[in-house]
Amino acid sequence: MTKTDDTNTRAGFVALIGAPNAGKSTLLNALVGSKVSIVSHKVQTTRTMVRGIVIEDNSQIIFVDTPGIFKPKRRLDRAMVTSAWGGAGDADAVALLLDSRKGLDEEAEAILVKLNEIKRPKILVLNKIDLIERSRLLELTAKVNALVAFDHTFMVSALKGQGVQDFCKQLASMMPEGPWLYPEDQISDAPLRMLAAEITREKLYERLHQELPYQSTVETDQWQQRPDGSVRIEQTIFVERDSQRKIILGKGGQTIKAIGQASRREISEIAEAPVHLFLFVKVRENWGDDPQRYREMGLEFPRG
Numbered sequence: 001m002t003k004t005d006d007t008n009t010r011a012g013f014v015a016l017i018g019a020p021n022a023g024k025s026t027l028l029n030a031l032v033g034s035k036v037s038i039v040s041h042k043v044q045t046t047r048t049m050v051r052g053i054v055i056e057d058n059s060q061i062i063f064v065d066t067p068g069i070f071k072p073k074r075r076l077d078r079a080m081v082t083s084a085w086g087g088a089g090d091a092d093a094v095a096l097l098l099d100s101r102k103g104l105d106e107e108a109e110a111i112l113v114k115l116n117e118i119k120r121p122k123i124l125v126l127n128k129i130d131l132i133e134r135s136r137l138l139e140l141t142a143k144v145n146a147l148v149a150f151d152h153t154f155m156v157s158a159l160k161g162q163g164v165q166d167f168c169k170q171l172a173s174m175m176p177e178g179p180w181l182y183p184e185d186q187i188s189d190a191p192l193r194m195l196a197a198e199i200t201r202e203k204l205y206e207r208l209h210q211e212l213p214y215q216s217t218v219e220t221d222q223w224q225q226r227p228d229g230s231v232r233i234e235q236t237i238f239v240e241r242d243s244q245r246k247i248i249l250g251k252g253g254q255t256i257k258a259i260g261q262a263s264r265r266e267i268s269e270i271a272e273a274p275v276h277l278f279l280f281v282k283v284r285e286n287w288g289d290d291p292q293r294y295r296e297m298g299l300e301f302p303r304g
């Protein structure tokens with residue numbers, strides 16, 4: 001009998017929600033034990049829902065890593081926020097991650113107010129406990145729970161792995177009974193090509209943090225297995241202005257070359273094969289208003 005026929009199994013979805021930089025990606029990576037979500041010092045790097053799948057006890061827990069919640073201004077930002085809250089409303093449990101060093105700031109309070117409207121089991125996860133005093137943690141727990149009645153509270157350090165296992169075990173017990181939804185060995189259903197695009201975007205941010213705030217997107221156009229076992233990948237970086245294209249190319253193409261090399265190394269690791277990466281930079285004015293770009297990122301196009 002395979003695991004999925006077992007009537008004792010459980011499976012469900014958990015929405016990881018929180019302000020930008022609370023540590024959602026880091027926590028997801030700690031839970032899954034492999035790099036499935038992009039971690040960055042910059043906020044709002046997670047645009048698409050990258051899922052990690054964790055097996056704990058008899059449960060299969062599917063994590064939906066939602067984009068950070070922030071005040072949406074541009075159309076793309078609004079789409080990301082809508083997608084984040086949509087995910088929370090459908091999940092079997094919602095885990096709110098708070099940066100405990102930041103505490104209860106205006107941003108966290110806004111999330112808590114909205115969270116009250118969501119009628120799903122809720123878990124509070126205070127992250128970055130390696131950075132603050134224990135006494136402050138208890139104070140913060142009381143303050144937050146006074147605003148939203150959480151079913152459970154956990155104190156973790158996603159970076160150091162502290163408390164992560166306990167949190168995971170709790171979630172496992174909360175998942176509905178039923179067959180597993182994914183094969184046992186699958187840690188992420190994010191297609192490799194999407195992951196590869198995220199990696200290149202991460203490299204772009206690392207090199208061009210000041211010059212290129214959020215006005216770029218990356219798509220993988222081609223992913224071709226070659227007979228010698230290597231993979232040929234073509235990606236397009238979309239920017240809004242020609243001046244941005246020039247920045248990405250750099251003098252004599254030096255910048256794009258460096259970005260390509262760094263990205264190729266990392267993609268090659270996740271693809272477990274040698275990679276030939278070809279990067280193209282295209283100017284597409286107002287890509288932020290183009291429905292097609294949203295579909296590629298798995299987001300709803302917000303009208304109006």
Ligand SMILES: Nc1nc2c(ncn2[C@@H]2O[C@H](COP(=O)(O)OP(=O)(O)OP(=O)(O)O)[C@@H](O)[C@H]2O)c(=O)[nH]1
Binds near residue numbers: 040068
């Ligand atoms: N000291 C400490 N740093 C942490 C911890 N968890 C995350 N960080 C750091 O906090 C920063 C943000 O972490 P991310 O995981 O990218 O945050 P995020 O919430 O996913 O951010 P977005 O995807 O951009 O919304 C990174 O520099 C992490 O290394 C922790 O437990 N302790």
